[in-house]
Amino acid sequence: MTNIHDIARISGYSVATVSRVINHRPYVSEPVRQAVLKVVRQLDYVPNAVARDLSAGRTMSIGVVTPMREHPYFTELTHALTQAAFARGYHVVLLPSQYDASLEKRYLEQLRRQAYDGLIFTSHTMALAQMVPYQKYGPVVICHDPGAVDLPAAYSDRGETYLEGYRWLKAHGAKQVGTFLPRAPKRSATAAAMVAAYQTVFGRAPAPELLVEDVMAPASGYAAAAKLAAVGVDGIFTNGDDIAANAWRYYQDHQLPEPLLVGQEAQLSGRLLKLPTIDHHFQQVGKLAIALATGELTGQHAVASTFMAP
Structure with a gap:
C-alpha cells in the first residue's frame, strides 16, 4: 500500500514536505506542491483517515454504552444521539452492556486507550465514583442526574x-x-x-x-x-x-x-x-450529551420533562 514515504522517494522531496502538501499546510511553494500532487495522483494515494485523526488526537467516534433493552428510553435516546453525532461528523459505536459492570469497565478502559473521543452511558451499573478517574482520558457522560458526583451529564428532569x-x-x-x-x-x-x-x-x-x-x-x-x-x-x-x-x-x-x-x-x-x-424530550437530551462527549459543552444539563393530560 502506498504511503507518504513512497511519495517522498519518487518526488524527491522530504517526508515533512509531502506531509505539508497532503495536509494542506502552508510554507510550501506552488511548484513544489504541484510536483508532489502529481506523484500523489500517479500513485492513486489516499490518506489514511484513521491515522490522520489519531495524529490529531481524535478518533471521530463516540462510544454509547447501552443495555440494549427494548424500552423506548433506550431506542429513542440512542436514535437522538446518533443523529446529533452524525451532524457533527462523528461515528457512534454502540456498546451493549446488559448492565454488566465488567463490560462497562472494559469500555472505560477502551476510552483510556483512545478507542473513542468520549463515552456516553445511557444507563449503568457501575458506581459513578468509579467513572470519575477516566475523565482524564476523555468525556464520560451520563444520562441522569449525577447528584454531587462531578461528571458531565445530560438528562431529563423527571x-x-x-x-x-x-x-x-x-x-x-x-x-x-x-x-x-x-x-x-x-x-x-x-x-x-x-x-x-x-x-x-x-x-x-x-x-x-x-x-x-x-x-x-x-x-x-x-x-x-x-x-x-x-x-x-x-x-x-x-x-x-x-x-x-x-x-x-x-x-x-x-x-x-x-x-x-x-x-x-x-x-x-x-x-x-x-x-x-x-x-422526556430525548432529542434535546441526545444533542446535549453529544455536545458534552465532543467537548463542545461542559457541566451538567437538565431538560425539563412535560406532563401531558388527555
Whole structure:
C-alpha cells in the first residue's frame, strides 16, 4: 500500500514536505506542491483517515454504552444521539452492556486507550465514583442526574412530571395505585424518583405488592398488569405508553374493569388510547450529551420533562 514515504522517494522531496502538501499546510511553494500532487495522483494515494485523526488526537467516534433493552428510553435516546453525532461528523459505536459492570469497565478502559473521543452511558451499573478517574482520558457522560458526583451529564428532569402523574391519578379517584418500574429503586435513578413521587403525593411509601420491577419491553406490560390485577389496583403509573397499552389489553382480554393509566414517552399508542403521558424530550437530551462527549459543552444539563393530560 502506498504511503507518504513512497511519495517522498519518487518526488524527491522530504517526508515533512509531502506531509505539508497532503495536509494542506502552508510554507510550501506552488511548484513544489504541484510536483508532489502529481506523484500523489500517479500513485492513486489516499490518506489514511484513521491515522490522520489519531495524529490529531481524535478518533471521530463516540462510544454509547447501552443495555440494549427494548424500552423506548433506550431506542429513542440512542436514535437522538446518533443523529446529533452524525451532524457533527462523528461515528457512534454502540456498546451493549446488559448492565454488566465488567463490560462497562472494559469500555472505560477502551476510552483510556483512545478507542473513542468520549463515552456516553445511557444507563449503568457501575458506581459513578468509579467513572470519575477516566475523565482524564476523555468525556464520560451520563444520562441522569449525577447528584454531587462531578461528571458531565445530560438528562431529563423527571421529578415534577412524576408528581403530576400521581396527582392526576389521585385527582381522578385512584386510591390503590400500582407502579411499573424499569429496575429496583436502589439500582435505578428513574425507579427511585417514581417511588419518591408516589410517597410525596400519597403520604406513604408504596406497598411492595404495588411495585412491579423489570418492566422494560412493551410486551412486559401484559404480565405486569396481571400481577397488579391480582392485588386489585384502580390506577397504574406505567413507564411507557406501549407498556401501558399492553396493560390495557390485559384488562380487556380478561374482561376486568380498567384502571386509570398514566404512560410515558409520548408514543402513538398513548395518543390513540387518550392516556396522560410524559414527554422526556430525548432529542434535546441526545444533542446535549453529544455536545458534552465532543467537548463542545461542559457541566451538567437538565431538560425539563412535560406532563401531558388527555
